[in-house]
Amino acid sequence: MSRRRIGFWYRLAAVIAKPPLIVLFKRDWQGMEHIPADGGFITAVNHNSYLDPLSYGHFQYNTGRVPRFLAKAALFKGSFVGMMLRGTGQIPVYRESTTALDAFQAAVDAIEQGECVVFYPEGTLTRDPDLWPMAGKSGAARVALLTKAPVIPVAQWGSHLALPPYAKDRPVRLFPRKTLKVLAGPAVDLSRFEGQEPTAEVLRAATEVIMAAITELLAEVRGEPVPAELYDPRRARAEQRRRAAEAEEGSK
DSSP states (O other): OOOOOOOHHHHHHHHHHHHHHHHEEEEEEEEESSSSSSSSSEEEEEESSTTTHHHHHHHHHHHOEEEEEEEEGGGSSSSHHHHHHHHHHHHEOOSSSTTTHHHHHHHHHHHHHHEEEEEOOOOOSSOTTTTBBBOOOOOHHHHHHHHOOOOOEEESHHHHHHHHHTTTTTTOOSSSSSEEEEESSSOOOOGGGGGHHHHHHHHEEEEHHHHHHHHHHHHHHHHHHOSSSSHHHHHHHHHHHHHHHHHHHHHH
16 A cells, blocks of 8 residues: 555544634645655654644645654543544554553554654654754654655744743734744655664664754744754753752752
8 A cells, every 4th residue: 555545534634623724824835745645654843832733734634645643642532532533543652651662563554554654753842942853762763764764854833823832821822823834855864874773873863864854944944043952851951950959069
């Protein structure tokens, strides 16, 4: 099978989601020609708003290739949302459990069956103060090297203006209408890693290549230079602990 057909559940989701997206937001979409017409592939997308899956889902749906997202397993339990996620074939992620590898295998199976799997390599909403992509996790690189599927980097920008990340005290801001920008680029060149064992070092290097491609696209969308280095939450937490320890020592 070269590609997944748009079935009942995806068409129903589009009927529900597309009208409000069209009414409430403007769109600036570029790079649709980079979305493969056939065959399995990965899209690797930056993440700075809870609105991102709807924004990117709208973009890719309009290319004729339906995306399969990896989503927290809790979202699949009961409710209308869970029913829609199951019906459209989204992939549950069971974190910190014995079934955590199921999402990885499901992603591999989907790609080998000619489908598209969407990865947010950061693993969560960016913690970078300026909303640049963070250092990525290795899932997308691991699946790409195993399946040899093309990885299409994608940059999103604008949804955070309507729904800011981690902003519990700030309301949704729909007006004036925000522009949802999506820019897809050419497949990331991972040829240098072909034939290599997927060691931690190889996966880290491949992930850095993927994140660099996403960041360069986002810099183009934002009209700003690429940051000198990506924000690393682990390094940031370590630095915070170091400063706290120094402050505590200084107060004695």
